[in-house]
Amino acid sequence: MQMHIARLEQPRTSLTGSPPISSERRSMSVEMRREGPFSASFSATSDLVIIRHVGGEISADVYYSDRAYSRTLAEGGVLVIPPHSAFRLRVEQGGLNLYAALALPQGVAVTGSRDRRPDLSRPLMLASDEVLDGLLNMARDVVDIPMGVSSNLLDSLASTILSHLTCAHAEQDDNKHRLLSNPHKTSSTMVTRAVEYMIGNLDRSITLSEVGGHVRCSASHLGRLFKTHLKASPHRYLLGLRVERAQLLLTATRLPIAHVALECGFASQEHLTRHFRRLSGTTPAAYRRAQVDT
Template sequence: MQMHIARLEQARTSLTGSPPISSDRRSMGVEMRREGPFSASFGATSDLLIIRHVGGEMAADVYYSDRVYTRTLAQGGVLVVPPNSAFRLRVGETGINLYAALALSRGIAGTRSPERRADLSRPLMLTSDEVLDGLLDMAKDLFDLPMGAGSGMLDNLASTILSHLASIQSERSDDRHHVPPNPHRISSATVTRALEYMIGNLDRSITLSDVGRHVRCSASHLGRLFKTHLKASPHRYLLGLRVERAQLLLAATRLPIAHVALECGFASQEHLTRHFRRLSGTTPAAYRRAQGET
């Protein structure tokens, strides 16, 4: 089941000098806007910003580390603005832009080492990236829910997005400097791909072997990688993702709980209830009632 509950703002032709979005005490902030034409400069923020543009071309200048990064973003392209970087955008026609702000200071998994942080310290432009597009769309749906609903899954998505971007930057850097592959970076990228596969298949009864085949890794080795990078087994992590998706559906839809269970990859309502109570301390029915009272 795919939900699209994003809200589009009205078109506007003038923007303030403050950043277009912030994480605002969460791991990630996401907003979609219909806007343009406009030309505006924005101040630096501690968040890493992602801008996905649909509608004509967008010209961008990013000011970072005493340098200027100038690019023209084609329709459907993505611009990544590193933290503490001012930037300027110029759009010639009305289009739909998605803005995402990710809070690096919150200790996102997979970006703590100096090497990984360095991978996110430079601007990045992508002409297209289906994985990133899917993660951003899912994050937008989650962010539109009431505060608290789906927050754990939003944290996981933020972590996955940052690791995915760091991997792209690392690959480009290796291509430029012919650096031999780093085993730690490869293992971290394997965990990222495994998380992407899990998140994209929460409605299916996938096994650890399925995940391992997708990332071309044995189940036992994948288990060791998860323990190293995420401090949890793949099975425990997948259960957490399923319960968080159930929380999202319980808060945002009127689906019967039995249907919610199937949408989240559980065999039955009883199967969902058992794990839901164990991980969240309450039942799906009680959780839904509490969300309706807020």
């Protein structure tokens, strides 16, 4: 079995960098690469990109629909990046990374129903997925076969992978709903779900009582849990999340700062600037200029 090997010697920091892989003229392309530690940013393409990281951890920021999705991918995890999304990767340890790019024909049905279309507009992180691993490994073998012979095989594999990912999205949404409606949670799980709810609602004003309601916990008890597990009050932690989201949007998009403020749940640009300066030591405008200069 042929393995494609590449190494990133120098980090790339520009969001206009070339994508790590492209489907080109096929329905999908797959490569396995041995890569050292690096930090790189990649521009958006029309492909759906899948990254499987084998060694250590990888941090990723995905910028989609003027939103930011930040996750740490554990060893063996899979990150699915939707089409038209710029993204940034930070790899602390060397290891094998598998990259796949899938072309998405407009209106393609992958669920077996003529009326349903795949919901692949949002990023997806999977801790492990043996089925997806097997499909990607099969595709990696097929791409080495001459195009005329492999075309139908790749088309079939690409369709199966898209169908599987669509189901994974649906299952992840169902799991979140079940966890939020279960009153018997450990305190650490309550905090995790509270933070997830905060992250999912950074673009609007939310109260501690509202967050507590979604994790079946009183506002006062949730405040004590945050102090215990995160060493910060829920309000301060939420402000930190909002400023972090603002930093990502200032780096990855050209949105006016006033719009960034609203996307991050601040009442105005002045509101953002006040908390941004207090938590990061600079203003949003100065932060954006510094990112362009580096």
